[in-house]
Amino acid sequence: MSPTPSPSSPQASPRADNWHTRAIGVTVLAFVVSAVVGFVALPLAQPDLKLKDVWDAICSAAGVASRPTAEKPIEPDFKVSSVVLTPDLLNLEDAQSIGRGATLAHQCAICHGPAGISRADSPNLTGQYASVVYKELKDFKTGARVNAVMTPFALVLSEQDMIDIAAYYAYLPRLPSPRADGTPPPRIVANGDPMRGIAPCGACHGELDNKRGSPRIDGQPAQYILSQLQAFASGERRNDISQQMRTIARQMTPSEMEAAARYYSGESR
Amino acid sequence: MLTSKRLILAHFWLAFIVFGVALLLGAWQMLVRSPLVPWISNPEWYYRSLTAHGTVMGYAFPTLIAMGFGYAISESALGQPLVGRRWAWLGFGLIVVGAVMALVPVALGLASVLYTFYPPMIGSPFYYIGVVLVVVGSWIWVALMSINLAIWKRANPGKPVPLAMFANVAGSYLWAWTAVGAALELLLQIIPVALELSSTIDAGLARVFFSWTLHAIVYFWLFPTYIAYYTIVPRAIGGKVYSDTMARIAFVLFLVVSMPIGIHHSFMDPEVGAGFKFLHSAFTALVALPTLITVFTICASVEIAARLRGGRGLFGWVTALPWSNPIMLAVAFSFVMLGFGGAGGLINMNYQFDATIHNTQWITGHFHLIFGGAIVIMYFAIAYDLWPHLTGRTLASLRLMRLQLWLWFIGMIVTTFPWHWVGILGMPRRMAYFDYTNPALAVDAFSVILSVIGGFILVVSGILFFVVLLRGQTAPQTDSGPYRFATAVHPPVTVPAALNGYALWVGLMIGLTITNYGYPIAQLALRPGTAVPAVYVGGQR
Numbered sequence: 001m002s003p004t005p006s007p008s009s010p011q012a013s014p015r016a017d018n019w020h021t022r023a024i025g026v027t028v029l030a031f032v033v034s035a036v037v038g039f040v041a042l043p044l045a046q047p048d049l050k051l052k053d054v055w056d057a058i059c060s061a062a063g064v065a066s067r068p069t070a071e072k073p074i075e076p077d078f079k080v081s082s083v084v085l086t087p088d089l090l091n092l093e094d095a096q097s098i099g100r101g102a103t104l105a106h107q108c109a110i111c112h113g114p115a116g117i118s119r120a121d122s123p124n125l126t127g128q129y130a131s132v133v134y135k136e137l138k139d140f141k142t143g144a145r146v147n148a149v150m151t152p153f154a155l156v157l158s159e160q161d162m163i164d165i166a167a168y169y170a171y172l173p174r175l176p177s178p179r180a181d182g183t184p185p186p187r188i189v190a191n192g193d194p195m196r197g198i199a200p201c202g203a204c205h206g207e208l209d210n211k212r213g214s215p216r217i218d219g220q221p222a223q224y225i226l227s228q229l230q231a232f233a234s235g236e237r238r239n240d241i242s243q244q245m246r247t248i249a250r251q252m253t254p255s256e257m258e259a260a261a262r263y264y265s266g267e268s269r
Numbered sequence: 270m271l272t273s274k275r276l277i278l279a280h281f282w283l284a285f286i287v288f289g290v291a292l293l294l295g296a297w298q299m300l301v302r303s304p305l306v307p308w309i310s311n312p313e314w315y316y317r318s319l320t321a322h323g324t325v326m327g328y329a330f331p332t333l334i335a336m337g338f339g340y341a342i343s344e345s346a347l348g349q350p351l352v353g354r355r356w357a358w359l360g361f362g363l364i365v366v367g368a369v370m371a372l373v374p375v376a377l378g379l380a381s382v383l384y385t386f387y388p389p390m391i392g393s394p395f396y397y398i399g400v401v402l403v404v405v406g407s408w409i410w411v412a413l414m415s416i417n418l419a420i421w422k423r424a425n426p427g428k429p430v431p432l433a434m435f436a437n438v439a440g441s442y443l444w445a446w447t448a449v450g451a452a453l454e455l456l457l458q459i460i461p462v463a464l465e466l467s468s469t470i471d472a473g474l475a476r477v478f479f480s481w482t483l484h485a486i487v488y489f490w491l492f493p494t495y496i497a498y499y500t501i502v503p504r505a506i507g508g509k510v511y512s513d514t515m516a517r518i519a520f521v522l523f524l525v526v527s528m529p530i531g532i533h534h535s536f537m538d539p540e541v542g543a544g545f546k547f548l549h550s551a552f553t554a555l556v557a558l559p560t561l562i563t564v565f566t567i568c569a570s571v572e573i574a575a576r577l578r579g580g581r582g583l584f585g586w587v588t589a590l591p592w593s594n595p596i597m598l599a600v601a602f603s604f605v606m607l608g609f610g611g612a613g614g615l616i617n618m619n620y621q622f623d624a625t626i627h628n629t630q631w632i633t634g635h636f637h638l639i640f641g642g643a644i645v646i647m648y649f650a651i652a653y654d655l656w657p658h659l660t661g662r663t664l665a666s667l668r669l670m671r672l673q674l675w676l677w678f679i680g681m682i683v684t685t686f687p688w689h690w691v692g693i694l695g696m697p698r699r700m701a702y703f704d705y706t707n708p709a710l711a712v713d714a715f716s717v718i719l720s721v722i723g724g725f726i727l728v729v730s731g732i733l734f735f736v737v738l739l740r741g742q743t744a745p746q747t748d749s750g751p752y753r754f755a756t757a758v759h760p761p762v763t764v765p766a767a768l769n770g771y772a773l774w775v776g777l778m779i780g781l782t783i784t785n786y787g788y789p790i791a792q793l794a795l796r797p798g799t800a801v802p803a804v805y806v807g808g809q810r
């Protein structure tokens with residue numbers, strides 16, 4: 001019961017090979033059995049998959065992408081946004097671009113104010129994210145967003161014009177918060193309503209966080225915010241990529257729309 | 270023969286300090302999303318805290334415990350001073366620097382991406398680079414464990430490697446290989462986007478890489494606990510290990526089958542084929558095997574101790590166990606939690622069952638029960654057992670230790686059982702806010718309040734743990750003698766080469782990784798058009 005191995009032949013027992021063969025054999029067996037069940041037997045047991053043969057089953061189970069159908073995709077009967085926002089699209093440090101933008105923005109002043117602060121319930125553009133101004137201008141130009149006043153202005157702008165105007169408004173200072181008294185946000189802004197699929201407004205539009213392409217809506221006129229929510233809810237406005245705002249606005253009650261609009265505009269009533 | 274006491278103590282202290290902070294964050298998180306207090310109105314605070322809690326508990330705390338315990342095992346089991354102590358301090362330093370570098374942006378709200386990263390969300394590059402430094406620091410430990418074992422083997426040709434060191438090195442190899450998945454995700458995908466060298470990321474591929482790490486990392490957390498089961502518990506309660514061979518087989522099985530199973534975390538992900546999901550599900554079933562072997566062997570070892578103490582009868586021997594011994598208490602609690610957590614795990618690995626509880630609070634309950642419960646309670650036991658040998662002072666407060674372990678056990682059950690329940694009711698995880706006035710959620714309110722109470726019991730237990738260690742600092746100096754590990758009923762005289770080394774098992778581990786992960790990774794990496802725009806957290810860039 002005490003076979004001390006000699007130092008010259010450590011653990012060189014014939015059983016060592018046995019361990020290797022058995023361990024590798026059991027592992028290979030486990031793999032092969034699992035693979036046959038997972039890649040052949042189970043896919044073939046599902047009539048819904050409509051598999052032609054074993055090779056088809058294996059490809060399906062491995063996740064090989066199926067070829068797209070020859071049928072043409074159904075085109076929507078309205079224009080969709082064609083904007084692609086990339087980090088290097090808008091060079092905000094280009095002084096020439098900002099200068100050109102300032103000149104071009106003269107035509108915007110009639111509604112949006114000479115310094116980007118509107119007195120006509122049009123959006124305030126001062127300090128707005130460049131990506132937002134650029135996207136909306138381009139959507140007006142392509143017809144993805146339609147407005148009797150804005151569309152004619154946007155139609156004549158070139159790609160560079162839109163970039164310059166966006167750079168100019170982003171360069172202007174942001175409006176201070178309209179709520180000096182620190183009014184707490186209403187539930188719809190701070191919490192949303194997860195059970196109805198409504199994200200908190202503040203998760204994308206400021207207050208909590210800001211996502212690329214989402215406008216900063218703090219300090220915008222209440223009437224403008226309300227009318228846009230209603231337009232999203234009715235489907236009149238649909239340039240929100242992936243329908244985020246339409247999905248949210250459809251679920252909001254009129255009083256929630258008003259609460260959000262009042263809060264962001266800073267109007268107490 | 271513990272000569273690197275300062276090094277080992279530094280690892281344990283840092284581990285427990287960051288653990289204490291993360292424990293408080295966890296309790297706060299449970300409180301603020303419960304019906305007990307008005308909501309904080311800002312989910313960002315919640316996710317910031319959640320990111321810090323997960324990063325500390327998932328990466329820093331267990332890694333430091335495994336490293337500190339690993340150095341202690343290397344010195345005392347091999348009976349030789351640690352070779353490469355300076356390198357070990359370097360590894361420790363990298364972890365300190367990495368942890369600070371990662372947690373500062375988290376505290377500033379610039380990296381609220383959770384410890385699982387969740388691309389396409391992208392946070393500050395410092396967060397990810399910090400995590401990489403922690404991993405690199407731990408790889409130094411992996412290398413040192415391997416080198417120290419090689420030196421011992423050269424000096425002791427033909428002798429069986431002591432069980433504790435055999436398991437320790439197996440754990441280090443598992444960690445080295447499983448960390449590669451997250452490392453690839455960070456270095457090839459996330460960090461370039463965080464540095465704005467690219468603005469899109471293949472989120473599906475990133476999730477597959479992370480699943481490579483995410484399951485086996487749990488077994489890396491588990492290794493110190495299993496080592497304690499086999500090599501501390503029988504000695505501490507006056508028994509012997511039932512079978513040295515069974516223990517070795519359990520550890521090498523972990524090496525082989527805990528790796529190629531991670532895609533069971535992605536059962537609901539569309540980017541992985543159903544066949545690979547089945548393959549991973551089948552291998553996940555196999556990973557229950559080493560745990561069942563361990564449960565059997567440890568129960569047998571404990572029975573040996575009971576019978577040596579005069580225990581009689583089919584079950585009567587249970588009463589003869591030294592229940593006043595904290596280690597006995599810890600292992601019993603650990604087994605109960607492992608049993609419930611393991612049963613939950615068998616449900617999670619099952620594709621059809623998983624569909625009902627995927628991404629619900631059930632999952633949060635499951636991994637807290639396994640990690641926070643079964644694993645961490647043995648980390649406490651390891652500290653209690655090892656501390657007198659590190660500080661030269663006795664931990665005399667046995668009553669306090671028992672109270673601490675009882676509270677941790679009760680707290681963890683009270684926290685996690687209601688979580689499982691609300692998970693079955695459909696309560697999602699990773700949510701900062703629940704409107705309990707909604708009739709659909711009102712039913713969850715009571716269970717959520719219960720789990721908050723559990724969370725605060727855990728905080729009390731955590732405080733007691735520090736009290737025990739700090740009271741130990743005031744005890745008079747005594748000599749605790751050399752640190753020993755449990756011996757087997759039949760101490761190994763010769764061990765098959767396969768159970769005295771790792772080549773075969775590491776080979777199988779890598780082979781199964783290639784068969785089970787190779788195609789899904791290659792397919793996603795080579796297929797164009799799978800990247801999506803990054804979403805930078807902490808404001809527009």
